[in-house]
Amino acid sequence: MDEGRVSRHRAGAKLWLAGGWLLLALLAAILAPLVAPQDPLAQDLMLERLPPFWIDGAEPGYWLGTDSLGRDLLSRLIFGGRIAFIVAFAAASTACLVGSALGLVAGYFGGWADRVISRIVDVWMAFPPVLFAILLVAVLGTGLSSVVLAIAIIDWTRFCRVIRAEAMGQSRMDYVENARIAGYGRVGIMLREVLPNVVPSIVALLSLEMGIAIIVEAILSFVNLSISTDDPTWGGIIAEGRLSIHQAWWVLVFPLVTLILTVLSFSQFGEALKTRFDPVLW
Amino acid sequence: MNTCLDIAKLSAVLPNGQRVLRSVSLTVQPGEVRALVGESGAGKTMIGKAVLGVLPSSVRIVEGDMRLEGEDLGKLDPKARRTLIGARTALIPQDPLTALNPSRRIGPQMTDRLVRILGWSGEKADKRVRQLLDEVQIRDPERVLRCYPHELSGGMRQRVLIAGAFVAEPRLIVADEPTTALDVTVQKQILRLIAQLQREHGTAILFVTHDLGVVAKISQKVSVLYAGKVVEEADTAALFSAPQHPYTRALMAATPRYTDPFASLKPVDEAVLAGLAAEIASADKAWRRPHG
Ligand SMILES: Nc1ncnc2c1ncn2[C@@H]1O[C@H](COP(=O)(O)OP(=O)(O)O)[C@@H](O)[C@H]1O
Numbered sequence: 119m120d121e122g123r124v125s126r127h128r129a130g131a132k133l134w135l136a137g138g139w140l141l142l143a144l145l146a147a148i149l150a151p152l153v154a155p156q157d158p159l160a161q162d163l164m165l166e167r168l169p170p171f172w173i174d175g176a177e178p179g180y181w182l183g184t185d186s187l188g189r190d191l192l193s194r195l196i197f198g199g200r201i202a203f204i205v206a207f208a209a210a211s212t213a214c215l216v217g218s219a220l221g222l223v224a225g226y227f228g229g230w231a232d233r234v235i236s237r238i239v240d241v242w243m244a245f246p247p248v249l250f251a252i253l254l255v256a257v258l259g260t261g262l263s264s265v266v267l268a269i270a271i272i273d274w275t276r277f278c279r280v281i282r283a284e285a286m287g288q289s290r291m292d293y294v295e296n297a298r299i300a301g302y303g304r305v306g307i308m309l310r311e312v313l314p315n316v317v318p319s320i321v322a323l324l325s326l327e328m329g330i331a332i333i334v335e336a337i338l339s340f341v342n343l344s345i346s347t348d349d350p351t352w353g354g355i356i357a358e359g360r361l362s363i364h365q366a367w368w369v370l371v372f373p374l375v376t377l378i379l380t381v382l383s384f385s386q387f388g389e390a391l392k393t394r395f396d397p398v399l400w
Numbered sequence: 401m402n403t404c405l406d407i408a409k410l411s412a413v414l415p416n417g418q419r420v421l422r423s424v425s426l427t428v429q430p431g432e433v434r435a436l437v438g439e440s441g442a443g444k445t446m447i448g449k450a451v452l453g454v455l456p457s458s459v460r461i462v463e464g465d466m467r468l469e470g471e472d473l474g475k476l477d478p479k480a481r482r483t484l485i486g487a488r489t490a491l492i493p494q495d496p497l498t499a500l501n502p503s504r505r506i507g508p509q510m511t512d513r514l515v516r517i518l519g520w521s522g523e524k525a526d527k528r529v530r531q532l533l534d535e536v537q538i539r540d541p542e543r544v545l546r547c548y549p550h551e552l553s554g555g556m557r558q559r560v561l562i563a564g565a566f567v568a569e570p571r572l573i574v575a576d577e578p579t580t581a582l583d584v585t586v587q588k589q590i591l592r593l594i595a596q597l598q599r600e601h602g603t604a605i606l607f608v609t610h611d612l613g614v615v616a617k618i619s620q621k622v623s624v625l626y627a628g629k630v631v632e633e634a635d636t637a638a639l640f641s642a643p644q645h646p647y648t649r650a651l652m653a654a655t656p657r658y659t660d661p662f663a664s665l666k667p668v669d670e671a672v673l674a675g676l677a678a679e680i681a682s683a684d685k686a687w688r689r690p691h692g
């Protein structure tokens with residue numbers, strides 16, 4: 119009991135820290151036109167490579183400095199968050215929906231359904247994911263929807279594998295047998311009895327996947343395979359920052375920190391939520 | 401009156417052809433408690449699952465039939481069978497923790513079945529569930545109905561499950577070692593409770609146990625099972641006063657006595673087991689599986 123309370127307490131702290139950052143980043147992204155101090159696309163050669171605010175030579179209004187074209191870094195990060203979050207939510211929920219549904223069916227029904235689904239997952243996972251993503255985008259073309267689709271196509275297997283295992287474990291429990299004796303149909307048992315018990319895992323995976331989707335999008339942007347090159351993306355900013363690392367380290371460091379914080383927050387947030395909502399762990 | 405449960409010559413095999421049930425015949429009359437006793441692995445749970453239609457997919461029934469109040473379960477289509485079993489039977493399981501859904505509150509878990517499967521009104525179901533919680537001596541039904549299973553003790557969970565088993569007035573309850581997973585002090589209370597509800601509701605019970613002490617306390621009839629084979633079948637009183645089969649006698653000799661706790665460590669007599677094994681091996685040789 120005591121142990122449960124400690125882990126719940128820690129989970130609470132994690133939940134607030136990670137959730138706080140995500141909320142801040144999300145709000146900034148949604149309200150970008152209102153909160154961004156500058157136009158993220160406005161170039162000004164007079165203002166190029168301004169340092170962040172605490173270093174001599176900084177300009178007020180350009181808190182995190184500017185890049186080599188004189189664009190405001192903070193505003194670019196805020197606007198870049200829009201694409202990051204859209205990709206995160208769209209790709210992760212698509213992957214989650216497909217993967218969890220197939221995993222639930224495979225794990226609960228077993229038999230040939232499980233054999234077919236598990237075989238597909240095995241084959242799927244044999245592809246190295248990043249290469250797979252690049253290949254897919256090359257085929258589907260660049261643009262928001264193909265990036266989302268590519269990530270979902272690659273990552274549904276994460277959900278499928280985990281949820282299959284959990285659903286399988288749950289279906290061996292006596293309460294499932296009891297429901298069967300009571301006269302419930304198989305699909306009803308799967309949805310009403312088994313599904314609620316795997317929801318905490320689905321939520322945790324979903325959150326983790328949002329972080330992963332952001333990384334994949336950044337990687338695609340980095341190799342210039344993502345969305346249009348005009349809109350700022352975190353991966354795109356990182357790619358540019360790499361070129362001017364010796365003159366303006368901040369153009370590389372701030373987007374990296376933003377990316378890492380966001381990805382970490384997603385994974386921690388998911389874990390904390392799972393601990394929090396798993397009734398048995400309390 | 402129809403026999404409540406009539407199992408005749410039931411045999412079941414594993415995929416490798418090994419028999420887990422060997423021509424099992426047993427009956428449970430209405431309102432009667434039939435104990436099914438045997439060591440772990442004898443196939444007691446298998447028989448219960450066969451009756452309730454939840455055998456593991458690897459186990460196949462190859463001969464024999466089962467009648468529930470005269471209805472031949474093997475002749476019904478799967479849907480009708482499920483409906484019949486759902487309406488007339490219930491299970492009191494061995495492990496009260498995993499038999500309740502961990503993510504659902506007790507209240508909806510209990511009423512859900514009455515409403516969805518048996519078509520009762522929500523109000524009637526609610527009233528009935530409360531009545532049963534009262535019968536199993538749960539003092540604070542309000543709290544219990546709102547609890548998740550893990551918030552209750554093992555004894556409380558088993559009370560909930562007993563209430564759940566009796567709630568829809570089944571004709572037959574399969575109780576699969578319902579006290580085995582509980583503390584010794586709680587075991588007696590739960591056993592007494594099952595006996596009391598059984599008497600008041602007049603429900604027939606197939607009571608699975610490995611404990612002859614429990615058999616003596618609760619049952620009127622008893623079947624002794626060894627390696628999937630019923631070796632002896634008798635009135636409980638008769639069995640204890642004059643056990644016929646050597647295995648029954650050996651089992652009694654190995655049963656713990658309160659005056660001599662170390663007696664519980666005694667294994668069943670080996671010579672008897674060797675004799676039985678030979679008997680079963682020759683029976684298996686003679687037995688030809690139906691349908692090749
Ligand atoms: N799911 C299963 N698949 C195949 N064999 C099983 C399964 N469960 C149990 N058995 C075997 O069936 C036999 C009877 O088991 P069981 O009915 O659980 O015994 P009991 O309840 O008397 O302890 C045992 O030999 C056991 O190994």
Ligand SMILES: [Mg+2]
Pocket residue numbers: 444445446577
């Ligand atoms: Mg058993």
